[in-house]
Amino acid sequence: MSGIGIVSAQCAHFTQPLHLKGGGVLPAFDLVYETYGTLNAARSNAILVCHALSGHHHLAGRTADEFGKPTANVGWWDNIIGPGRPLDTERFFIVGVNNLGGCHGSTGPGSVNPATAKPWGADFPVVTVEDWVDSQARLADRLGIESWAAVMGGSLGGMQALQWTLSYPDRVRHALVIAAAPKLSAENIAFNDVARQAILTDPDFHGGHFYEHGVRPLRGLRLARMLGHITYLSDDQMAEKFGRRLRVGAGSYGFDVEFEIESYLRYQGDKFAGVFDANTYLRMTKALDYFDPALDFDDDLVRALARARAKFLVVAFSTDWRFTPARSREIVHALVHNGQAVAYAEIDSAHGHDSFLMDEPHYHAVVDTYLQRVKL
Amino acid sequence: MSGIGIVSAQCAHFTQPLHLKGGGVLPAFDLVYETYGTLNAARSNAILVCHALSGHHHLAGRTADEFGKPTANVGWWDNIIGPGRPLDTERFFIVGVNNLGGCHGSTGPGSVNPATAKPWGADFPVVTVEDWVDSQARLADRLGIESWAAVMGGSLGGMQALQWTLSYPDRVRHALVIAAAPKLSAENIAFNDVARQAILTDPDFHGGHFYEHGVRPLRGLRLARMLGHITYLSDDQMAEKFGRRLRVGAGSYGFDVEFEIESYLRYQGDKFAGVFDANTYLRMTKALDYFDPALDFDDDLVRALARARAKFLVVAFSTDWRFTPARSREIVHALVHNGQAVAYAEIDSAHGHDSFLMDEPHYHAVVDTYLQRVKL
Numbered sequence: 079m080s081g082i083g084i085v086s087a088q089c090a091h092f093t094q095p096l097h098l099k100g101g102g103v104l105p106a107f108d109l110v111y112e113t114y115g116t117l118n119a120a121r122s123n124a125i126l127v128c129h130a131l132s133g134h135h136h137l138a139g140r141t142a143d144e145f146g147k148p149t150a151n152v153g154w155w156d157n158i159i160g161p162g163r164p165l166d167t168e169r170f171f172i173v174g175v176n177n178l179g180g181c182h183g184s185t186g187p188g189s190v191n192p193a194t195a196k197p198w199g200a201d202f203p204v205v206t207v208e209d210w211v212d213s214q215a216r217l218a219d220r221l222g223i224e225s226w227a228a229v230m231g232g233s234l235g236g237m238q239a240l241q242w243t244l245s246y247p248d249r250v251r252h253a254l255v256i257a258a259a260p261k262l263s264a265e266n267i268a269f270n271d272v273a274r275q276a277i278l279t280d281p282d283f284h285g286g287h288f289y290e291h292g293v294r295p296l297r298g299l300r301l302a303r304m305l306g307h308i309t310y311l312s313d314d315q316m317a318e319k320f321g322r323r324l325r326v327g328a329g330s331y332g333f334d335v336e337f338e339i340e341s342y343l344r345y346q347g348d349k350f351a352g353v354f355d356a357n358t359y360l361r362m363t364k365a366l367d368y369f370d371p372a373l374d375f376d377d378d379l380v381r382a383l384a385r386a387r388a389k390f391l392v393v394a395f396s397t398d399w400r401f402t403p404a405r406s407r408e409i410v411h412a413l414v415h416n417g418q419a420v421a422y423a424e425i426d427s428a429h430g431h432d433s434f435l436m437d438e439p440h441y442h443a444v445v446d447t448y449l450q451r452v453k454l
Numbered sequence: 455m456s457g458i459g460i461v462s463a464q465c466a467h468f469t470q471p472l473h474l475k476g477g478g479v480l481p482a483f484d485l486v487y488e489t490y491g492t493l494n495a496a497r498s499n500a501i502l503v504c505h506a507l508s509g510h511h512h513l514a515g516r517t518a519d520e521f522g523k524p525t526a527n528v529g530w531w532d533n534i535i536g537p538g539r540p541l542d543t544e545r546f547f548i549v550g551v552n553n554l555g556g557c558h559g560s561t562g563p564g565s566v567n568p569a570t571a572k573p574w575g576a577d578f579p580v581v582t583v584e585d586w587v588d589s590q591a592r593l594a595d596r597l598g599i600e601s602w603a604a605v606m607g608g609s610l611g612g613m614q615a616l617q618w619t620l621s622y623p624d625r626v627r628h629a630l631v632i633a634a635a636p637k638l639s640a641e642n643i644a645f646n647d648v649a650r651q652a653i654l655t656d657p658d659f660h661g662g663h664f665y666e667h668g669v670r671p672l673r674g675l676r677l678a679r680m681l682g683h684i685t686y687l688s689d690d691q692m693a694e695k696f697g698r699r700l701r702v703g704a705g706s707y708g709f710d711v712e713f714e715i716e717s718y719l720r721y722q723g724d725k726f727a728g729v730f731d732a733n734t735y736l737r738m739t740k741a742l743d744y745f746d747p748a749l750d751f752d753d754d755l756v757r758a759l760a761r762a763r764a765k766f767l768v769v770a771f772s773t774d775w776r777f778t779p780a781r782s783r784e785i786v787h788a789l790v791h792n793g794q795a796v797a798y799a800e801i802d803s804a805h806g807h808d809s810f811l812m813d814e815p816h817y818h819a820v821v822d823t824y825l826q827r828v829k830l
Contacts, residue, residue: 100707268680268684271719274709301652301677305681317639322746331478337643339641343644343647343648
């Protein structure tokens with residue numbers, strides 16, 4: 079059961095222009111965020127949790143309905159956040175933020191472009207991991223947090239944690255980089271591109287200006303999510319969960335759902351397409367593709383990470399084939415080579431890339447132990 | 455250079471109805487095929503080569519243009535077929551056939567349905583590996599081939615070779631099962647289903663009756679092929695071939711092609727969508743999903759393969775992650791358990807699933823050595 083009760087989001091408005099890595103400028107922007115626990119007097123107990131591709135600021139607890147009653151909308155990392163949990167809200171002040179370009183309240187493609195008074199749509203700039211970190215630093219300023227006790231996240235969230243140690247070496251004391259990679263492989267980019275092409279070629283995409291047409295590129299978004307899900311799960315897990323089980327009434331020699339795995343993927347695809355913004359999805363995958371801190375260092379990750387001052391916990395999962403443990407070890411090896419402080423845990427888990435979201439006792443114990451030793 | 459000159463296809467028309475595993479009946483059908491080499495007097499030197507998902511009957515040599523000059527249209531397995539090659543046309547009589555449901559001349563969804571005088575389209579039945587083998591047996595009858603010296607193929611082609619040993623144990627003396635699996639995994643089915651959904655949800659698919667609308671579901675077919683290509687290549691090969699190289703003018707922070715791998719996949723997708731039939735693609739992937747010779751034997755592959763009388767060569771490739779060597783070994787172990795004759799080669803190759811199409815010296819040497827020992 080959730081240890082945190084009802085939570086509600088807040089919105090921070092920023093009026094200083096944000097210069098983006100791609101060259102654009104956001105004249106002003108909103109960041110929607112939630113917090114859990116209490117910031118201590120020394121302002122030294124704050125943890126920033128960064129979200130992955132389809133995540134958002136709602137990490138833990140439940141949102142309320144219009145009558146103030148808790149809804150079924152439980153935060154996506156509720157199993158690790160709360161009193162007595164690894165991210166202990168009796169000790170830490172935890173911040174979740176919806177990234178720029180998102181579709182959960184922060185300024186993004188669905189927001190109104192002040193220059194045109196219409197939704198940004200395709201005109202919303204491509205934002206990078208570096209841009210997100212810069213915008214999150216503004217939020218830290220607003221909250222009076224000079225230095226994070228820790229910045230952490232899984233997958234794309236882990237990349238943000240890593241980038242924090244490079245963009246603001248003096249503002250992050252610990253980085254927890256979970257199920258991440260120092261950059262995407264060609265295969266990772268390939269999967270992202272197929273997902274993007276599914277969206278971009280959907281006739282309802284209208285070049286990204288679908289809002290004005292009263293439609294949404296549901297078909298493309300659905301395909302993108304179905305494909306994504308294959309890469310989030312492990313082959314073993316799929317075999318165990320779905321195998322080749324036929325659904326009742328299947329074996330029809332037609333093209334309706336026949337195998338359980340088809341049913342699962344189509345359901346996940348439909349559910350996601352119903353709530354997520356296609357322009358956000360495009361931008362989140364591009365942020366993944368562009369992330370490459372070693373690019374400006376002749377592909378030398380050792381030199382690229384040398385300026386980090388944080389201590390690191392790097393966590394990988396045995397069955398993660400999207401970002402294999404070998405990719406996490408690239409980060410670990412570079413840090414070790416630099417004599418930087420790093421702990422590494424490779425967790426035996428059946429859940430593939432999605433393991434970082436799961437209530438895996440061994441994994442949670444590692445995070446718990448690490449965070450207990452963080453000095454406030 | 456091709457050892458075989460100009461080749462031309464032939465067409466066999468069959469008027470006996472073919473009863474399909476899915477319950478339908480094809481009242482009559484054509485099979486388009488090519489042959490290379492000469493059938494010996496004893497009719498004992500014939501090899502049937504079965505094609506994979508996007509293959510066809512044109513295995514080797516070049517087709518001619520209208521003036522009888524050779525075109526650039528070289529057969530897809532030309533590197534292994536010809537005088538002095540592993541499939542030596544001075545010794546063997548080799549047959550390539552386009553499968554039922556295909557789009558290269560044999561009866562398929564684009565053919566005219568005699569009942570309506572319009573293209574079959576969506577009404578063309580789902581055909582299975584068993585159905586293909588039955589239709590190929592008709593072709594063998596027509597060619598006067600009582601028993602194949604060998605039936606062989608890669609991927610879905612390997613599954614047909616395996617099925618031949620089960621459907622017609624006395625008509626195949628050797629089966630070469632390359633880069634195949636005894637059935638698809640849940641993950642394999644998942645990839646196929648995303649590809650199918652891309653086609654089925656393309657507005658130009660028109661429920662499979664797009665021929666009558668003068669359009670083709672190019673977007674869906676393109677996505678299906680892009681996705682397929684990711685699974686055909688190895689991660690290492692992609693890294694070596696494309697890495698994260700940016701194309702000239704890339705780094706645009708937009709959604710045009712930026713990485714080399716994107717360029718490659720989109721090119722492959724466009725090329726394929728321009729020539730292949732969407733209804734055929736749907737049926738080929740379904741034939742893959744349905745293939746499961748152990749299904750009627752309580753998932754016991756040992757019992758399922760017991761009735762085979764052929765000798766086997768099973769070949770797998772180290773970097774094939776679509777059908778890993780472990781999947782090939784399932785076949786080998788079942789045969790060994792039954793005391794059946796089987797040789798197994800696991801080839802170290804960088805080319806992933808596509809290795810079976812490549813001119814890999816070690817792989818070709820294995821096939822060559824095996825076939826040299828086949829008694830005619």
